[in-house]
Amino acid sequence: MGDTQQIPLCNGRELVDGGVAVPFDVVYAGQTCRAFAIRHQGIVHAYLNRCTHVAMEMDWQPNRFFDDTGRWLLCSTHGAAYQPDTGACAGGPCRGGLVRIALTERDGVVHWHTDYNLQPVAF
Numbered sequence: 001m002g003d004t005q006q007i008p009l010c011n012g013r014e015l016v017d018g019g020v021a022v023p024f025d026v027v028y029a030g031q032t033c034r035a036f037a038i039r040h041q042g043i044v045h046a047y048l049n050r051c052t053h054v055a056m057e058m059d060w061q062p063n064r065f066f067d068d069t070g071r072w073l074l075c076s077t078h079g080a081a082y083q084p085d086t087g088a089c090a091g092g093p094c095r096g097g098l099v100r101i102a103l104t105e106r107d108g109v110v111h112w113h114t115d116y117n118l119q120p121v122a123f
């Protein structure tokens, strides 16, 4: 599995419950992809911005994934709904859950964790 790194992403204040996501780029399975972090019921979560119905980005406006109730993460293309705390498919045409990215929030800063197939983009 290799060592995981914790990469600073943003201040915790930037993530409001049910609010706008913080985007970041990653290399997932060798491909550069967009990812996003959100806060749901006080806890931060992150996922690859890739729907499991058709592998495309989901946000209906830049960095907006929550539905009006703040209960679901939505894909803007055909309306798939995902659980914000697990990424699990909860409704619509999604086929399985979103790819999760581990996060840690400490001292007011949110960090994302690399993994064997998840790396930062090399600048």
Ligand code: FES
Residues within 6 Å of the ligand: 051, 052, 053, 054, 055, 056, 075, 076, 077, 078, 079, 080, 092, 093, 094
């Ligand atoms: S591409 Fe997401 S619901 Fe179809």
